Amino acid sequence: xxxxxxxxxxxxxxxxxxxxxxxxxxxxxxxxxxxxxxxxxxxxxxxxxxxxxxxxxxxxxxxxxxxxxxxxxxxxxxxxxxxxxxxxxxxxxxxxxxxxxxxxxxxxxxxxxxxxxxxxxxxxxxxxxxxxxxxxxxxxxxxxxxxxxxxxxxxxxxxxxxxxxxxxxxxxxxxxxxxxxxxxxxxxxxxxxxxxxxxxxxxxxxxxxxxxxxxxxxxxxxxxxxxxxxxxxxxxxxxxxxxxxxxxxxxxxxxxxxxxxxxxxxxxxxxxxxxxxxxxxxxxxxxxxxxxxxxxxxxxxxxxxxxxxxxxxxxxxxxxxxxxxxxxxxxxxxxxxxxxxxxxxxxxxxxxxxxxxxxx
Amino acid sequence: xxxxxxxxxxxxxxxxxxxxxxxxxxxxxxxxxxxxxxxxxxxxxxxxxxxxxxxxxxxxxxxxxxxxxxxxxxxxxxxxxxxxxxxxxxxxxxxxxxxxxxxxxxxxxxxxxxxxxxxxxxxxxxxxxxxxxxxxxxxxxxxxxxxxxxxxxxxxxxxxxxxxxxxxxxxxxxxxxxxxxxxxxxxxxxxxxxxxxxxxxxxxxxxxxxxxxxxxxxxxxxxxxxxxxxxxxxxxxxxxxxxxxxxxxxxxxxxxxxxxxxxxxxxxxxxxxxxxxxxxxxxxxxxxxxxxxxxxxxxxxxxxxxxxxxxxxxxxxxxxxxxxxxxxxxxxxxxxxxxxxxxxxxxxxxxxxxxxxxxx
Numbered sequence: 001x002x003x004x005x006x007x008x009x010x011x012x013x014x015x016x017x018x019x020x021x022x023x024x025x026x027x028x029x030x031x032x033x034x035x036x037x038x039x040x041x042x043x044x045x046x047x048x049x050x051x052x053x054x055x056x057x058x059x060x061x062x063x064x065x066x067x068x069x070x071x072x073x074x075x076x077x078x079x080x081x082x083x084x085x086x087x088x089x090x091x092x093x094x095x096x097x098x099x100x101x102x103x104x105x106x107x108x109x110x111x112x113x114x115x116x117x118x119x120x121x122x123x124x125x126x127x128x129x130x131x132x133x134x135x136x137x138x139x140x141x142x143x144x145x146x147x148x149x150x151x152x153x154x155x156x157x158x159x160x161x162x163x164x165x166x167x168x169x170x171x172x173x174x175x176x177x178x179x180x181x182x183x184x185x186x187x188x189x190x191x192x193x194x195x196x197x198x199x200x201x202x203x204x205x206x207x208x209x210x211x212x213x214x215x216x217x218x219x220x221x222x223x224x225x226x227x228x229x230x231x232x233x234x235x236x237x238x239x240x241x242x243x244x245x246x247x248x249x250x251x252x253x254x255x256x257x258x259x260x261x262x263x264x265x266x267x268x269x270x271x272x273x274x275x276x277x278x279x280x281x282x283x284x285x286x287x288x289x290x291x292x293x294x295x296x297x298x299x300x301x302x303x304x305x306x307x308x309x310x311x312x313x314x315x316x317x318x319x320x321x322x323x324x325x326x327x328x329x330x331x332x333x334x335x336x337x338x339x340x341x342x343x344x345x346x347x348x349x350x351x352x353x354x355x356x357x358x359x360x
Numbered sequence: 361x362x363x364x365x366x367x368x369x370x371x372x373x374x375x376x377x378x379x380x381x382x383x384x385x386x387x388x389x390x391x392x393x394x395x396x397x398x399x400x401x402x403x404x405x406x407x408x409x410x411x412x413x414x415x416x417x418x419x420x421x422x423x424x425x426x427x428x429x430x431x432x433x434x435x436x437x438x439x440x441x442x443x444x445x446x447x448x449x450x451x452x453x454x455x456x457x458x459x460x461x462x463x464x465x466x467x468x469x470x471x472x473x474x475x476x477x478x479x480x481x482x483x484x485x486x487x488x489x490x491x492x493x494x495x496x497x498x499x500x501x502x503x504x505x506x507x508x509x510x511x512x513x514x515x516x517x518x519x520x521x522x523x524x525x526x527x528x529x530x531x532x533x534x535x536x537x538x539x540x541x542x543x544x545x546x547x548x549x550x551x552x553x554x555x556x557x558x559x560x561x562x563x564x565x566x567x568x569x570x571x572x573x574x575x576x577x578x579x580x581x582x583x584x585x586x587x588x589x590x591x592x593x594x595x596x597x598x599x600x601x602x603x604x605x606x607x608x609x610x611x612x613x614x615x616x617x618x619x620x621x622x623x624x625x626x627x628x629x630x631x632x633x634x635x636x637x638x639x640x641x642x643x644x645x646x647x648x649x650x651x652x653x654x655x656x657x658x659x660x661x662x663x664x665x666x667x668x669x670x671x672x673x674x675x676x677x678x679x680x681x682x683x684x685x686x687x688x689x690x691x692x693x694x695x696x697x698x699x700x701x702x703x704x705x706x707x708x709x710x711x712x713x714x715x716x717x718x719x720x
Contacts, residue, residue, distance in 0.1 A: 124573060138718050142656060142693065144571060174567065182568035190557050190579045192625060195632030196611040197553045200545050200604050202635055207534065208542035211504060212639045213484060215582040219550045220639065222575040223632040230629055231622030238621055244560050245616045249609055251556040256605045261598055262591030265552060269590060272555030272583040275562055279572045279580065296502060304678060305668045312665045321664075321681055333502065358498050 013037040013166065014068035014094075014159050017061055019082055021045070021052035024098050024123065025073030027139035028163065029057030035166040040067070066090055069159050071121075072097035076232040080108035087114040094156040096121045096163070100183060100229070101236035102176035106150040119160040120148035120176055122183075123169065145169035148176040184240035188233060191222055192241070193248060198223040214322060214335075290319050291343035294335045296356035304334060310353050316342045333358055373397040373526065374428035374454075374519050377421055379442055381405070381412035384458050384483065385433030387499035388523065389417030395526040400427065426450055429519050431481075432457035436592040440468035447474040454516040456481045456523070460543060460589075461596035462536035466510040479520040480508035480536055482543075483529065505529035508536040544600035548593060551582055552601070553608060558583040574682060574695075650679050651703035654695040656716035664694060667715060674709050676702045693718055 016032060018025045021043035029041045033056055041058035043049040053060060061067075070086045072079055076099040083105055086095045095118050097105055102120040109118035124144045145164035149157050157173075164171045174182070198220040201209055234241055251268055258264030297303050311318060320337035338346055347357050376392060378385045381403035389401045393416055401418035403409040413420060421427075430446045432439055436459040443465055446455045455478050457465055462480040469478035484504045505524035509517045517533075524531045534542070558580040561569055594601055611628055618624030657663050671678060680697035698706055707717050 124571065138656065138716055141716070141718060146571065172567070172571070178568065179571075182564055182571050185560050185564055186569065186572045186576050189560060190576050192612060192615055192628065193553050193557045193608075194575075194579050195625075195628045196608045197550050198632035198635040199611050199628060200549060200607040200635075201638065202631070203607075204542055204545055205538075206638065207532070208538065209546065209635075209638050210532070210640050211484065211506065211539075211542050212546045215554075216546050216550050217639060218578045218581045219554050220632070220636050221578045223629070224636040225629075226633070227626040227629040231626045234615070234625045235620070235622040241621070242616050245612050247560040247563075248553075248556045249612050249616070251559050252552060252605050252609050252612075255552055255594070256602050256609070260595070261601070262595040265555075265594045266587040266591045268552065268555045268559060269583070269585075269587040271562070272558035272580070273586070275558040275560075275569075276580050276584040278561065278566065278569050279577060280570050296498065302672050304681075305665070305672045308665045308668055312662050318664060356498055356501070358501060 013162060015065075016040075016058075016069045016071060016163075017042070017065075017067035017093075018058055018071045018073055019043070019086065020071075020073035021048040021057065022073060023139070024125075025071065026052040026055065026057040028071060028073065028098070028123075028167070030055065031138070031140070031167045032163065033058060037166065040065070067093050069093060069163075070095045071163070076101055076229055076236055080105050083109050083118060084112045087112050087117055093117065094119065094152075094159045096160045098123055099236070100124075100187075100233055101180055102146075102148045102150075103180045104236050106148060106176045110151060115151050116153045117156050118150075119152035119156050120146075120150060120179075121160060121163070122146040122148070122179060123164070123167075140164070140167045140169050143169055144172050146179055147171060147173045148179050149173065150176045180237050181240045184237055184244045188237055188241050189244035189248060191225075191230065192234075192245060194220050194223040290337040291340040292335045292337055293343055293347055293350070294333050294358040295350060296358050297334045307334060307350075307355065310350060310355070311336060311338075311346065314342075314346055314349050316346050373522060375425075376400070376418075376429045376431060376523075377402070377425075377427035377453075378418055378431045378433055379403070379446065380431075380433035381408040381417065382433060383499070384485075385431065386412040386415065386417040388431060388433065388458070388483075388527070390415065391498070391500070391527045392523065393418060397526065400425070427453050429453060429523075430455045431523070436461055436589060436596055440465050443469050443478060444472045447472050447477055453477065454479065454512075454519045456520045458483055459596070460484075460547075460593055461540055462506075462508045462510075463540045464596050466508060466536045470511060475511050476513045477516055478510075479512035479516050480506075480510060480539075481520060481523070482506040482508070482539060483524070483527075500524070500527045500529050503529055504532050506539055507531060507533045508539050509533065510536045540597050541600045541603075544597055544604045548590075548597055548601050549604035549608060551585075551590065552594075552605060554580050554583040650697040651700040652695045652697055653703055653707055653710070654693050654718040655710060656718050657694045667694060667710075670710060670713050670715065671696060671698075671706065674702075674706055676706050 015038045018029050018041040021041050029039050032039050039058035040061040041052050042061055067090060070090060070093050072082045072086060074082050079097045079099040083095055083097050087109060098121050099105055100122055102122060106120055109115045123140045125139050147161060255261060255264045255268055295307055297307055316338050318336050322335045351357055375398045378389050378401040381401050389399050392399050399418035400421040401412050402421055427450060430450060430453050432442045432446060434442050439457045439459040443455055443457050447469060458481050459465055460482055462482060466480055469475045483500045485499050507521060615621060615624045615628055655667055657667055676698050678696050682695045711717055
């Protein structure tokens with residue numbers, strides 16, 4: 001599904017207007033301007049618009065100018081209205097938006113009678129959406145960018161598609177309803193569940209919480225993110241989110257109420273394992289069979305570098321890495337995920353190099 | 361709570377017998393033998409016992425010999441019976457076990473009338489428990505080792521405590537019921553919830569699942585682990601696990617059934633954030649304020665090393681690291697967590713060194 005960068009150069013970029021000068025809108029503007037596009041950007045907040053223009057996110061839209069392409073980058077709750085206004089204000093323009101829920105906005109676009117000029121977008125910049133260093137053109141690079149045509153014309157689809165191609169995104173095309181159902185399960189419900197797991201720690205003393213290991217840190221990492229747009233997302237994707245929560249609650253109830261809780265949990269874990277194996281690892285392929293090699297690394301600058309240097313000398317590629325700091329001890333447990341076939345050799349060589357292998 | 365290594369050298373190590381030659385028992389044996397302890401090890405499975413002795417986990421127990429300390433390292437479901445037998449067979453010995461649920465075993469020990477010679481242990485080797493490269497003395501180093509005295513005499517507590525001190529563990533003392541309630545919330549229920557989140561992916565097509573980002577990978581990582589001893593653990597910690605699941609289900613139901621799902625989710629996320637902030641980061645302290653710096657790293661051996669080398673040149677310590685592989689593209693998004701005060705400087709210097717900063 002990846003599109004070579006050359007394609008975006010082969011097509012004349014559309015004159016583009018961005019409505020919304022927040023992190024997403026300004027980042028898209030900077031990225032497109034860097035690719036030589038003619039971009040203007042505006043915002044209800046005149047200061048935000050001026051700031052975005054000052055950092056190269058686009059120029060100022062002249063009242064009489066007519067963009068070929070309009071990107072609506074406003075909060076999800078406002079997207080439907082702004083998309084509708086844009087379709088009516090510029091009768092020849094193609095309109096897209098970047099909200100993380102797509103069906104309600106597609107419905108609103110078609111309700112104007114001009115839905116054929118609308119194609120929904122969802123740039124999946126993940127946790128970066130709440131991130132701090134501000135707008136940058138690379139924000140979406142190498143990330144999935146979902147296109148939801150939903151009745152848009154081939155012309156409209158081709159025009160909108162030029163944006164993720166120019167930004168070197170991983171373009172994925174799917175139906176809006178399917179998108180919303182999918183993100184409810186891969187993103188929205190996991191956020192709710194992670195927060196619920198974290199909230200359940202409320203009964204524990206600090207000493208109890210100190211028993212937490214890497215497993216809990218992994219499960220609750222996204223629970224540390226700010227509520228931000230979650231309220232809008234939950235309202236707009238209410239149906240898919242509720243049906244996913246129903247699924248999760250049902251499985252938890254089955255474990256809780258089973259005559260043999262051990263048997264029920266084993267069944268749930270086995271079902272979960274099958275699904276985790278479907279989560280793409282590298283390059284969209286099925287996750288390869290990796291083995292964890294855990295090394296005890298003194299918690300000093302340069303030690304991790306020395307370890308990875310030794311690993312590189314062995315010629316083993318590090319597929320993933322996790323650092324677990326030990327409570328109250330100045331060492332870190334660094335787990336390297338490597339191809340299983342090389343794990344034993346790597347462990348032996350690292351031991352020879354006097355690294356303490358904790359386990360794998 | 362950490363105990364300097366010297367202490368373990370100051371005390372004469374007890375003559376120790378280990379019952380159970382699996383990964384945990386054999387690892388404890390290897391670790392204690394390496395510290396100069398007199399250790400014997402046995403197992404119902406004569407082959408397993410011979411193997412453990414052959415790799416230096418201990419010697420063969422002479423029928424008439426009387427150990428000072430007995431370590432029961434059998435599956436959780438068998439621990440209560442074996443602990444009881446040991447207390448009766450060796451009237452002068454102190455007995456401990458290593459099961460990850462402690463109250464039922466303490467109850468069984470006291471039911472023999474010799475509970476004052478029992479002190480429960482829970483070496484928290486985390487995911488390594490299921491790990492593959494076999495027994496090693498370092499398995500528990502720098503990990504929490506929970507001691508549950510529950511009526512054990514000061515002599516019994518001191519004797520058992522010598523084990524985690526010799527293995528350089530992070531010794532934590534708590535009541536068995538408090539331990540079980542805590543691990544239900546920091547370990548057992550998170551496992552169940554992660555599996556339920558993963559199981560909910562069952563309705564999705566491969567293309568839908570491909571929308572998964574790092575958030576879902578984090579939440580479901582422990583859901584990839586094998587069911588292993590979870591059935592026993594769930595049965596033995598039934599009450600605490602069920603009450604934790606009730607808490608989690610209640611929060612999910614509140615979101616699901618709220619008149620305003622957005623408001624309810626915001627409340628849950630905010631409550632969860634407060635708890636996540638209590639999960640210890642480095643050295644048991646409250647998690648420091650880290651900032652994420654995400655770099656686009658070509659997915660080739662040595663590139664990660666080159667990046668960390670540049671970071672080390674800047675003199676910034678990497679507190680945590682996460683590698684996110686981009687679906688269908690040969691690049692990885694490597695996120696470095698660093699002290700917030702240094703993040704901007706690091707980002708600028710890495711940019712100067714031609715690293716592509718995705719966001720932070």
